[in-house]
Amino acid sequence: MRVLDRYRSFDRPVQLLLLNQLTINLGFYMLIPYLADHLSQGLGLSVLMVGLILGVRNFSQQGMFLVGGSLADRFGYKPMIVAGCALRTGGFALIGLVDNVPALVVASAATGFAGALFNPAVRAYIAHDTGERRVEAFALFSIFYQAGILIGPIVGLALTGIGFAVTCLVAAAVFAVLTVLQIRALPARRGDGGGDADRRPVLAQWRDVATTRGFLPFSVAMIGTYVLSYQVYLALPLHARTLAGDGNLGTALVTALYVVSGGVTIAAQMKVTAWCRARWGPAGSLSRGLVVLGVAFVPLLAADGLLVALPDVSAVTATVLGVTALLSTAALLAIGTAVVLPFEMDTIVGLARNRLVATHYGFYNTVCGVGILLGNAGTGWAIDLARSLGAPYAPWLVLLVIGLLCGFALAVLYRRGLLTAPAEDTQAAQSEPDGDPPTTQLWAVGQHDDSPTRPLPAIRAAQQQPDPTPVETTRPLADLPGAARRW
Secondary structure (H helix, E strand, C coil), X not given: CCHHHHHHCCCHHHHHHHHHHHHHHHHHHCCHHXXXXXXXXXXXXXXXXXXXXHHXXXXXHHXXXXXXXXXXXXXXXXXXXXXXXXXXXXXXXXXHHCCCHHHHHHHHHHHHHHHHHHHHHHHHHHHHHHHHHHHHHHHHHHHHHHHHHHHHHHHHHXXXXXXXXXXXXXXXXXXXXXXXXXXXXXXXXXXXXXXXXXXXXXXXXXXXXXXXXXXXXXXXXXXXHHHHHHHHCCHHHHHHHHHHCCCHHHHHHHHHHHHHHHHHHHHHHHHHHHHXXXXXXXXXXXXXXXXXXXXXXXXXXXXXXXXXXXXXCCHHHHHHHHHHHHHHHHHHHHHHHHHHHHHHHHHHHHHHCCCCHHHHHHHHHHHHHHHHHHHHHHHHHHHHHHHHCCCCCHHHHHHHHHHHHXXXXXXXXXXXXCCCCCHHHCCCCCCCCCCCCCCCCCCCCCCCCCCCCCCCCXXXXXXXXXXXXXXXXXXXXXXXXXXXXXX
């Protein structure tokens, strides 16, 4: 089935949110890639001030995801999506109209916090409305997401040629249209089955999310996904500039890098998801996907290692080898991300047990955001150190090891049952009439349900019950029989 046919097979709210994500990234990436140059060259700000303004934007998004997720679970998904789009409208317009640092800091913080508001809400809304088709929906989400990233900089480049203020105002207009569209066409949704919101104190909710069975170790293990995939925005462009210089040739190579990354995702996402779903299931796809992300750096590792071993290679040969390795790494990173992302989003919902889903997404993004910050800082330091020591291949080796270790960690988590359905959501098995213990079925890596978009496999109850009254699956864990509690 073609992408457009799959898109049409979902209900209108999901279609709107997928189109919404494409447009969000279109508006965002038509402006952000050119913001640093505008601040430094256009306004004459120091590198310190540029770093401060950009850092405020990043922190106000990555650091506030948890707050945005909690607000979405408390007040509903639609209000946060609308508020985020409206806030980004004002933030982008302000960036284009002001030239003093305090106003720019406020505008940058507003655009970042806007992302923290609508990102968890959009993902939770899609999970809520797609049910057993979550994996397919998130695969489509990845395609629309990458399409926005691919188109945005091209549109932004054309607009910036007219004037950076024009780019900002057009981006603001995009988000203004999105705001009106969400208000008029997006039905209201909230989590927890559409019932009353969880009104406990926010800190109590965060504590429950942090202690959700298997969720925190899963989040930590998945940091590797973001550290590796984000190198397409850090290490790979830096390497492209090293190969081709800072002029037009370097810019063309960086552009080709993003075209390859986005193009592979758009072309292969649905096929990759279907293949992984049929052969590996969620557990195998996540762990193997991380291995693919690590192995993606092998072409660069081999190319740089070969050039160190053979210093007499001609400059043309070295450039061709380096560019081939660079684009191969970009393509493999896109494939690895395509393997991981749909099952990653689906697993979060499964671990959350459909409760406080947006808060779980917010917590997860916050943990990964901290990992990205540390990983990017470490990668930048490692690249500089490796070049000074004459070992340019060393950072690629470190990134390969990160992928292998995180993939192994996920496999271990699944083997230990930490990423299967929590016991309180399974059917409690009561003892047989003759006193035999209840029968259980444990699932390991490689054993997966034929429908991986359903909640992760549950413990099967004994077929015969001494009491004809069924045990309620929503009873608290403390009320279950002793055998189930011990499990």
